[in-house]
Amino acid sequence: MPHIICCVKQVPDPETPASQFRVDEAAKKVVPVPGIAPVPSQFDTIGVEAALRIKDKTPDTTITILSLGPESYRDSIKHSLAMGADEGVLINDPALYEADHWVTAQVLAAAIGKLAPFDLVICGRQAVDWDMGVVGSTIAEILNVPCITIAKEIQYKDGQVVVERVLLDGFETAESPAPCVVTVSNELGEPRYPQLRQIMAAARKEVKVWTASDLGLDAAQLKNLVSLERLYVPEVKVETEIIDGETPQEKAEKLALKLREAKLI
Amino acid sequence: MTTDVSIPENIRELVKGVLKGLFEFIDAEVVPLEERDREILADERKFFGPDGRMVDQALDARRDVRMKSAEAGFYPMYAPEDIGGGGIPVTAMVFTQEGVYRRYGPGRPYIAWAKGLLSQPIVASFVDGPSHMLASANETMRKQYLPSLLKGEKTLCFALSESDAGSDVWSIKTKARRDGDDWVINGSKQWITNAPYADYAVVFAVTNEEMVAKRQGGITAFIVEANAPGYSMDGVLPVMGHQGGDCGSLTFENVRVPGDHMLGQLDQGFQVAMFGISEGRIAIAASCLGMSEYALDRCLDYAQQRVTFGKPISEYQAIQFMLADMAIDIYTTKYMVLQTARLIEAVPQGGRLPVKEISIAKAYAVETCQKDYDRAIQIHGGMGLTNELPLEEGFRIARTLRIPDGTSEIQRRTIARQLLRGDTVF
């Protein structure tokens, strides 16, 4: 009975129109846009899809969704359950709302320990809000298990995890004994959409809620390593310059000189 | 933190889940079809044939959407569970219809109402597929017709109105006479949504003239196959300037149907009809609500961008008042429809039948929707009138909906009769 744990983060909808995106610079927070619901981070949904593909082949697989965040994160857990996952766990502790990647990874690792035994932990290659891309590998480090990153395919058979990884110039196949952590990339393919029956079942399913102390952690002892200095929307300036010239050759030469001047080539 | 208290708690997770699932389904399965068929979708002369019927490409795409939606469970989701539907409660339906129209707007025939078509491929209603009305089908009918309807493979139409019997249902002339174990139907129907494409028709016919004369029954609902000898579809009736549509007329000339091809009991078809129609009224109201929200969203964007006399038009009070009036309409419609849905849900627990409330909600929602599209067009200036934006389409749909499923006058007639009978509870 393989047990897969998928870590799912909830993020502001990346489709939010740029005109509505605002940050509160004093509070160093993104201001939620009314009427636009947050969504599960895209790579995490792909992670759930990866787990479901394993479950499609090995139906006695149990998939647990694990999420650290406030009550509203329940929506993303429910969405993953509606896709076909079996159990949901929300770690909701106000003392952890400001957790950085290091504290997040420690809390998730502690929760994974509590959910053990497990064969596979799947994370997104990065969360689509901060794009740090470190929680998955940090969890592996804390749990002292192997980590394979940026997967486009995960196969699990008889305690062995076989992963096709995305490289800059191709693919490579990596293998690891279970348990291990795998982070997934969008090359894995489109996640399935939920079916009505599963949506209805998910709506009724109970999500376990844990706090730091349920995990044997003392929130006061968990110290962020990263501190946010400033949060702002960068100003983007676009200047246009039309390069003149008699012939295409002349224009190209002038353009090349300009680019060199700007130290771009 | 972001708890959406506008959704009643008992259905909150269901509604959020269904909406997200539906949106993902539409984005994954329907939007690519729209892109593929951009050319015919952009030009009604290519979308409809010279006879006003949808061209095969469009019909196939809509069937494809229905069947995929059925596979995912969405297509029959409002039908009761005991006939194989999803059993989504009426209060949740209010939010899902609202959500779909708010996000996708009018004018997208592979999703919902558009181009004069009043059937919605992503989800069935009583005029084309599985609905609460079919709960009155007997075992034989369920076995014979439900599987293909639930799959979205086959569709039906609801054939009540006739050229001389619209508001006044009791004056229908179509008759069914007994012949051995069978019934033989003669007559004609007009304005029947989905008639040009339906595989089956629910045909309302007089089976007992004396009862009809006393308005005490005497009408029976028959299930008739469109390929039965003597059944003919006489043509598409395009509405509101469209080049085609899904409204059509039917003629029955000695159409023979087996004795058990009925919905409900003999002579009790009027109840079946009113069941379907009531179901339709609340769904129309919820959909109009979403359409109005779609219009307001577009207006808010446009008014803040469009500059006249050196200022965005959103700074002029004339525009602000229109935006505010749309918001007043939306808010009142939303909670009126939602409360009506709650009353409908309470009926099985002994609540009173909210007859006047259903009429209030239907009349109010379609009338304000039309006003809101009028305002939206006005705010968009000349652009609002063009076929490039779906605002004129929304206006045409809202205008159309003041007629079917009970005209605005008939809703008021119903409301007044209830008041005069002493139903003054609000």
Ligand SMILES: Cc1cc2nc3c(=O)[nH]c(=O)nc-3n(C[C@H](O)[C@H](O)[C@H](O)COP(=O)(O)OP(=O)(O)OC[C@H]3O[C@@H](n4cnc5c(N)ncnc54)[C@H](O)[C@@H]3O)c2cc1C
């Ligand atoms: C697009 C569309 C789709 C339709 N789909 C279907 C369908 O699927 N199945 C189906 O069976 N029918 C369908 N209909 C028919 C629809 O139900 C009728 O058109 C409607 O009931 C009105 O009937 P009528 O057109 O005969 O108008 P009439 O009944 O002739 O009414 C004419 C006018 O008189 C008013 N009026 C009538 N009686 C009264 C009264 N007592 N007091 C005050 N005013 C009154 C009406 O409000 C209206 O303004 C559809 C119609 C349209 C336009």
Ligand SMILES: Cc1cc2nc3c(=O)[nH]c(=O)nc-3n(C[C@H](O)[C@H](O)[C@H](O)COP(=O)(O)OP(=O)(O)OC[C@H]3O[C@@H](n4cnc5c(N)ncnc54)[C@H](O)[C@@H]3O)c2cc1C
């Ligand atoms: C069918 C058609 C035929 C046309 N024919 C011609 C033609 O032959 N020749 C020609 O030159 N033009 C023509 N026009 C253009 C027409 O004159 C403009 O569409 C019209 O003046 C409105 O301008 P607009 O569409 O840019 O809307 P906008 O000026 O952008 O107005 C948008 C909205 O803002 C409101 N608004 C704007 N300013 C204010 C303000 N200060 N206070 C309050 N509200 C304000 C408007 O009333 C409107 O509701 C035609 C347009 C149409 C639709």
